[in-house]
Amino acid sequence: MAQTSKMGRSTGGFKMTEMVHGPLPVEVRDPILPRWxxxxxxxxxxSVLFLFIFGLILALAASPPLAxxxxxxxxxxxxxxxxxxxLALLAMTITSMMSPDTVRRWATVGFGCALLALILLPIFGTDFGKGATRWYSFGFASVQPSEFIKPVFVVFSAWLISASFEPGGPPGxxxxxxxxxxxxxxxxLQPDFGQxxxxxxxxxxxxxxAGAPLLFILSxxxxxxxxxxxxxxxxxxxARRIDGYMAADVDPNTQLGYAANxxxxxxxxxxxxxxxxxKWSLPDAHTDFIIAVAAEEYGVLMVLVILGLFAVIVLRTLARLVQERNLFVRLAGTGLVSMFGVQAMINMGVAVRLLPAKGMTLPFVSxxxxxxxxxxxxxxMILALTRSRPQGALSAVMRGY
Incomplete structure (x- = not known):
């Protein structure tokens, strides 16, 4: 009887609360697609989609001679x-739906696989007659491990560096x-000095x-x-590439000469x-020197549009990361977008002879x-790390977390 009386009072209390304040709220999570x-x-x-469209347009112009x-x-x-x-856009979309912790976990697994592939490359890889062993050939397609190790290395390193700031953390x-x-x-060793x-x-x-000391930067x-x-x-x-870059006159029969013309x-x-x-003279017109094809057939205006799209991606990402309070997210996002932007800068800089030839593609265009x-x-990964999310307390910034 006493237990029944207590249950009655408890139930009555809930009913009274509902009468005064309304029913208790039930947490309902948004479906993943609308939330994403x-x-x-x-x-x-x-911007990425437009870069891909421009890449297809330029492939129509540059690749038929090679075919x-x-x-x-x-x-x-x-x-x-x-x-x-x-496939790239699908991979981008799926990855962008991940949480930062999920990105970190998958990147760590991917880093182990990519590192193993890079180590075994001198044994099982091929150079396709280009003098640099960079690919695994499977007949119907080839895979270049150096392309895949770059993003997962950045995320893995950001995790190590951020972990070093935790109490008792490793020397990350x-x-x-x-x-x-x-x-x-x-x-x-491939050699691939650009990557x-x-x-x-x-x-x-x-x-x-993360706060590097000045002496280390100078070192x-x-x-x-x-x-x-x-x-x-x-x-x-x-040495051959540096000599070609430093020469007073560009040999018109070299790749740099064709691109400049x-x-x-x-x-x-x-x-x-x-x-x-x-495109009839350059063997790499569809890859390393795709911007030369764009400049010749569509003029400086298209080049400026492509430059603008890369700038939008880099600046938008950095603007979002400025508001981020999680150290791992800040470091990983900054490393990824810096690598993305500098790779584009190197590719276009080579075409106009601002930099020595590197053998590097233009992201999403080449x-x-x-x-x-x-x-x-x-x-x-960049999109996943820069998605809008509730931030921690401001004091976390001062602690470096």
Whole structure:
């Protein structure tokens, strides 16, 4: 009887509360798609989509001569770019729906797999006659591990660096530096100095944002100069590219010569769709020198539009990261978008001879399955890390978390 009386009073209390304050609220979570669409940066997504569309347009202009030389259908490479680009956009969308913790977990697993693939590359890889062992060939397609290790390395390193700020945390900054040096060393052995430079650059950006001491930054700059000196004296591949860049006159029969002439011929509005000639001379017109095709056939205006799209992605991402209070998210997002922007800058800088030739694609514009899909994963990570979410207390910023 006493228990019944207590239950009655309890039930009556709930009823009285409902009468006075209304029914107790029930937490209802939004479906994942509406919540994702509401929180994701749609300007960045739109910019990526436009870059991919421009890439298809330029593939239509640049790839038919290569297909003809290889006795393939005229639009063989266009079709492949459309397929790989579709997979890249799908990978970007799926990855962008993840939480930062999920991004970190999958990136850690992906980093282990990509590092193993990079280590085994000298044994099982191929160079396709280009003098650099960078690919695994499967007959119907090839995979370039260096493209996939870049985004997962950034996230893995950001996790290590952020963990070093926790009480009793590991020496994450030194561990991440050791990992960066190992990866850069394996890339240099291919040789692929461009990707090795990107790895070290992205790590340096994250370490700087985490509060690197000035003496260490100066030491890194000195080590970079020393590494360049050693590479120039002991790598014929590296020395040849530096000599070509430093030459007073550009040999008109080299890739840099063809690209420079194409950009001059294009002028402001270009020579017209399909009227360019550089695609018949440049073997890498559809990949490393795609911007030269854009400048020749569509003029400086298209180049400026492409530049603007890259700027939107970089600036929008950085603007969102400024408001972020989670150290891991800030470091990983900054490292990813810095790598993305600098890769685009290097590709276009090579075409106008501001930088020595690097053999680096223009993200989402150049042809290449590995580049497109890895770029989609990287942009998906950026979108996932910059989605609008409740922030922690302001005091967390002062503690570095």
């Amino acid at each position: 669409w509401r929180t994701v940066d749609r300007w960045t997504m739109a 003809e030389r290889n006795n393939l259908d005229a639009f063989h490479y266009v079709h492949r770019q459309a397929v790989f680009g579709g 900054r030194m561990m991440s530096f050791a990992v960066a040096v190992v990866i850069a060393g394996f890339l240099a 090795a430079s990107l790895i070290l650059f992205s790590w340096g950006v994250m370490y700087f944002c 890194m700059a000195a080590a970079t100069v020393l590494a360049g000196f050693v590479a120039y004296n002991y790598s014929e591949h590296f 194409a950009i001059q011929e294009g002028g402001l509005f270009g020579v017209g769709t399909g009227e360019g000639s550089v 042809y290449g399955g590995s580049s497109l899909i890895a770029g989609g994963i990287a942009l998906g």
